[in-house]
Amino acid sequence: MLKLVDIACQRGKQKLWSNVNASIDAGNILFVAGTNGSGKSSLLRIIAGLSTPIEGQVLWNTQEISKHSAAYRQEMIYIGHQAPLKPEFSSIENLEALMQLHGIQNTKKELKTALHYWGLNEKTILLPSKQLSQGQKQRTTLAQLSLLKKKVWILDEPFNSLDQIGTELLTKILEMHLLEKGLVVITSHLHLDAEQINDGFKNISLKLEL
Amino acid sequence: MQSISATHIITSIIKRDIKLALRRGSDTSGVVFFFILVVSLFPLAIGSENKLLMQIAPGVIWVAALLSVMLSLNRLFNDDYQDGVLEQLVLSSCPLEFIVFAKTVAHWCYTGLILLITSPILALQFNLSGESIKVLFLALLIGTPTLSFIGSIGAALTVGLKSSGTLISLLILPLLIPVLILGTLAVDAAISDLPYSVYLYLLIAMGVLSSFFAPLASSHAIRIILD
Numbered sequence: 001m002l003k004l005v006d007i008a009c010q011r012g013k014q015k016l017w018s019n020v021n022a023s024i025d026a027g028n029i030l031f032v033a034g035t036n037g038s039g040k041s042s043l044l045r046i047i048a049g050l051s052t053p054i055e056g057q058v059l060w061n062t063q064e065i066s067k068h069s070a071a072y073r074q075e076m077i078y079i080g081h082q083a084p085l086k087p088e089f090s091s092i093e094n095l096e097a098l099m100q101l102h103g104i105q106n107t108k109k110e111l112k113t114a115l116h117y118w119g120l121n122e123k124t125i126l127l128p129s130k131q132l133s134q135g136q137k138q139r140t141t142l143a144q145l146s147l148l149k150k151k152v153w154i155l156d157e158p159f160n161s162l163d164q165i166g167t168e169l170l171t172k173i174l175e176m177h178l179l180e181k182g183l184v185v186i187t188s189h190l191h192l193d194a195e196q197i198n199d200g201f202k203n204i205s206l207k208l209e210l
Numbered sequence: 211m212q213s214i215s216a217t218h219i220i221t222s223i224i225k226r227d228i229k230l231a232l233r234r235g236s237d238t239s240g241v242v243f244f245f246i247l248v249v250s251l252f253p254l255a256i257g258s259e260n261k262l263l264m265q266i267a268p269g270v271i272w273v274a275a276l277l278s279v280m281l282s283l284n285r286l287f288n289d290d291y292q293d294g295v296l297e298q299l300v301l302s303s304c305p306l307e308f309i310v311f312a313k314t315v316a317h318w319c320y321t322g323l324i325l326l327i328t329s330p331i332l333a334l335q336f337n338l339s340g341e342s343i344k345v346l347f348l349a350l351l352i353g354t355p356t357l358s359f360i361g362s363i364g365a366a367l368t369v370g371l372k373s374s375g376t377l378i379s380l381l382i383l384p385l386l387i388p389v390l391i392l393g394t395l396a397v398d399a400a401i402s403d404l405p406y407s408v409y410l411y412l413l414i415a416m417g418v419l420s421s422f423f424a425p426l427a428s429s430h431a432i433r434i435i436l437d
Contacts, residue, residue, distance in 0.1 A: 048301065049301070050297060050300060050301070050436055050437070051436070051437045052437060070303070070305075073301055073302070073303055074303055076301075077301075078297070078298075078301055080294055080297055082293065082294035083293075083294065084293060084294035084295045084297065084298045085293065085295075086230060086293065086295065087293065088230055088233045088234055089230070089233075097222070097226050098298060100214065100218075100219055100223075100226075101219065101223075101298055101299065101301075101302040101303070101304070102302065102303055103213055103214055103215075103216075103219060103302075103303040103304065104211060104212065104213060104214065105211075105213075105214045105218070105222075106211055106212075107211075110211055147211070
């Protein structure tokens with residue numbers, strides 16, 4: 001269970017928000033909503049353990065994440081708003097490198113299957129990433145989700161630049177993850193759409209307005 | 211799908227970075243050509259007086275090596291920062307200190323190692339004897355990893371800055387003076403037929419110390435910058 005206790009965030013000298021509380025149980029999804037610049041990404045970076053909040057704590061299974069970061073990182077994946085891909089590498093090389101960072105070595109076949117699932121064809125996965133569209137880059141990054149068995153998914157604007165089919169694929173995999181008792185923290189300015197796509201989310205989603 | 215250990219992650223990062231540098235090409239070739247040009251300018255400018263050339267050779271080659279390595283440092287972490295990979299490195303299941311170590315080793319492979327290979331040929335321009343060239347080679351072999359390791363601190367401190375190149379040089383060059391002095395002294399000693407091994411031992415000591423402490427400092431700087 002992931003718990004946010006009274007956390008506050010500061011950017012420069014300005015306090016962005018404070019007293020944010022939330023508790024996310026297994027099988028729950030937390031939608032973080034807010035206007036541009038309201039600090040959604042900052043909250044996600046704090047939950048991922050990349051930044052430290054100026055006040056409060058983030059607890060994973062009652063332990064503070066900063067003190068048990070190695071154990072927490074084993075169970076968590078964070079995908080930022082930027083696809084972490086090397087422009088010179090192809091999708092398949094990039095995916096392999098990202099998976100290795102998580103401590104997993106995949107076979108070429110597994111990588112290909114995952115990328116095909118995300119709608120990237122045989123030719124596309126061999127192109128250098130600088131030649132790919134934003135949507136294709138995003139799909140390459142999201143392919144990690146199909147390969148990794150992590151409990152906590154922290155996704156910053158994952159629907160960005162995805163087309164209709166991509167959005168459906170992501171929604172489907174999110175649903176499956178929640179059914180398997182995973183946790184999701186997500187920001188999206190399309191959050192209403194995401195909720196509309198699937199009514200199932202409504203019952204299990206928490207919303208946090210920043 | 212197979213779980214891999216931290217050592218395996220480290221080797222995969224070294225391989226990844228070398229592959230990336232080779233594919234880009236400009237990283238390695240830029241450094242090497244800069245090194246060759248700077249070193250070759252001296253005999254051209256000073257003339258072919260043998261004794262003078264021999265005297266300045268160790269200093270010239272070491273200073274050129276230092277500057278060439280500086281030239282390539284600003285990309286060490288900055289590229290990963292720009293495309294968001296640095297965040298993933300920080301969140302990896304392998305501790306960041308090991309990852310920084312791996313990236314620095316890779317940096318040495320695509321810069322220092324290449325300089326090392328070209329150095330004997332360049333040394334010939336300065337009329338150095340076989341024995342002195344051997345010592346120059348050894349000193350560079352031991353000394354260039356230290357340049358990469360100490361340099362990584364500067365690269366980490368300037369992640370995300372626009373004009374990081376100049377700042378890295380200002381931060382790091384003073385710290386590299388001991389390597390420069392020991393490196394040139396070793397070759398000078400060899401030229402004048404004096405024992406040189408003590409300088410090489412001191413260079414080894416610096417290398418060992420920097421390979422341990424530099425990744426600690428660099429990863430701390432990266433964590434603070436990403437916070």
